[in-house]
Amino acid sequence: MASIKDVAAQAGVSVATVSRVLNSHPSVSPDARRRVHAAVEALGYRPNAVARSLRTDQTRTLGLVISDVLNPYFTALARSVEEEARALGYSVIIGNADERPEQQDHHVRTLLDRRIDGLLVSPADGESPLLLDVARAGTPMVFVDRWIPGVDIPVVRADGHRAIQELVAHLYALGHRRLAIIAGPAATTTGNERVEAFREAMRAHGLALPDAYIGQGDFQADSGRRATEHFLSLPDPPEIVFAADNLMALGALDAIRARGLRVPEDIGIAAFDDIPWFVHTGPPITAISQPTGELGRAAVRALVDIVEGRPPQSVTLPAGLVVRSSCGERTSTPGSNE
């Protein structure tokens, strides 16, 4: 593979001049510029990003550590992150933690070893000592979706508070009183917040949230399945199961189907996160929708602000309720099943 020296030789100039042309430094004669361009073309030369990074101490690369690639929510997030980063001249390296703190740390470490310019994280747990160190060390960093409390790092996320209130009000209006939730890990902020917001909304309607109606999940399908099985085996099972993310809703659906029960006649279901498939499940699922694209873009902008020395901004965007028919809504939507 041709190096800058080959280009210099071919163009009959020094490597310094080649470098100046490549970086469009003003002080190069038109003639030299022309010859360098010709040589670059002739040799199919492409600058070695590794060498460049070593010298300039910047990689123009951002690291993104997401909790789970199989979760369409994070996939959508990753896509908008990559898009915005590309628009700003950065690439993105994605690390998938699979909701496991060790794997998250592994990725953070390799990303740092590669000297990425900044880190976007959606922490799988609430207190990764490594992440704390990294933050203290001054690495440009932004939290997306989830965050770690007590660190001075910008956070870009959606606020589900109001949407959860709306959801509970909606369920109450439909006549449901026994509402259960499949929570995310207590170690994640989103895990906690969604339960808390749910509990508060219940209280506002004078409803109790007994411990038996709080299933402990980990944001993965299997845990949703287990929690739902447990709900269904209760002497007084809930009328509605609210899953704190879309994968646990998938698991809940699996459990319900395995019992031969029907949604929403036997039990209703709702989910945090809206995904395209929720329109076509049997029945379509009432869900809380996050502005994923805007979240990803805002996170990249905040991170690049830090990297380039501008003051970053934390962003909180509202989530919204999307009513469908999985909670016994009377609906005339074409194609719904009853």
Add this chain to the structure above:
Amino acid sequence: MASIKDVAAQAGVSVATVSRVLNSHPSVSPDARRRVHAAVEALGYRPNAVARSLRTDQTRTLGLVISDVLNPYFTALARSVEEEARALGYSVIIGNADERPEQQDHHVRTLLDRRIDGLLVSPADGESPLLLDVARAGTPMVFVDRWIPGVDIPVVRADGHRAIQELVAHLYALGHRRLAIIAGPAATTTGNERVEAFREAMRAHGLALPDAYIGQGDFQADSGRRATEHFLSLPDPPEIVFAADNLMALGALDAIRARGLRVPEDIGIAAFDDIPWFVHTGPPITAISQPTGELGRAAVRALVDIVEGRPPQSVTLPAGLVVRSSCGERTSTPGSNE
């Protein structure tokens, strides 16, 4: 950030010795080794992967260019690729082409600029000149899922031939005769093959596949929607629509629902690619399932074989038919809707 020099100074040895300890070269005294380890620990030193790559001319990084991150099939593929790569000591940088050749080329170029050790590609088109150049230049490369004919590059893919035959036989047995297909782009091998296999299977059953029953899609949901709308507006619409990937099946479902029609009573549906949501759609979708995990792992193994100088192996794995109830199957599966 501490460098190897700082470690050397702290340990009272030369950088050469530090490097030897780091790379577990045998010829270092136990005492020096101990002191270096202590210094590494004390300084929290981590080797700079950028510098190391420059010197050794290897990055221990693989590039993966996939056609669409929003497609659960590719997401699952990416996950298994990353997993296997990690097990073999490599990291993976994912580039998302969004089914757009220019974006694919952009990613290939940046990946190459970063001097990745090898490239895994699922080409968005059938003849990217860039990809051809890269292959000719001798960059270690493996095709996954899709490939470009006429280049001597290992291919790791699933063969849907037999599964499509089974599908058509299954549909025929159910009494269906008017079968339509939403094809992928003709520029992709998977796009072509699936239509060809379908056409052949139809012929084997003495069935015609009129042009009007071949919808041209691009593996994205919207095109599935448009093709299906067209099918439904035909004077003699098909009884079954077979989508060549899961996203186009999603689009087909959208179109059917928008018309207020019911699956499978009014029209049946089947898809290439099986995803977890197909169990819970209304009704559950009959699909062809690929061994995604094994595909990803085999692709990484083939690529690493090339990178490390061993002879690589092309791999073709069979896909299988998963019968559910979206084509009018009489079924007693609990929870199915009828």
Add this chain to the structure above:
DNA sequence: ACAAGCCGTGGAATCGATTACACGAGAGAT
């Protein structure tokens, strides 16, 4: 006792870029 070999170690070259500094040539000022 001396030659030969091995072992642990450090010095220095190297990878491919960027960039501070020096220098010579030509333009403009006085």
Add this chain to the structure above:
DNA sequence: ATCTCTCGTGTAATCGATTCCACGGCTTGT
């Protein structure tokens, strides 16, 4: 005509690692 300034260019240092080579001190064989 001389001085100064600017402009285009090249030389060489530098980033942080790896690795070849040389060297001094021991062990081993004869």
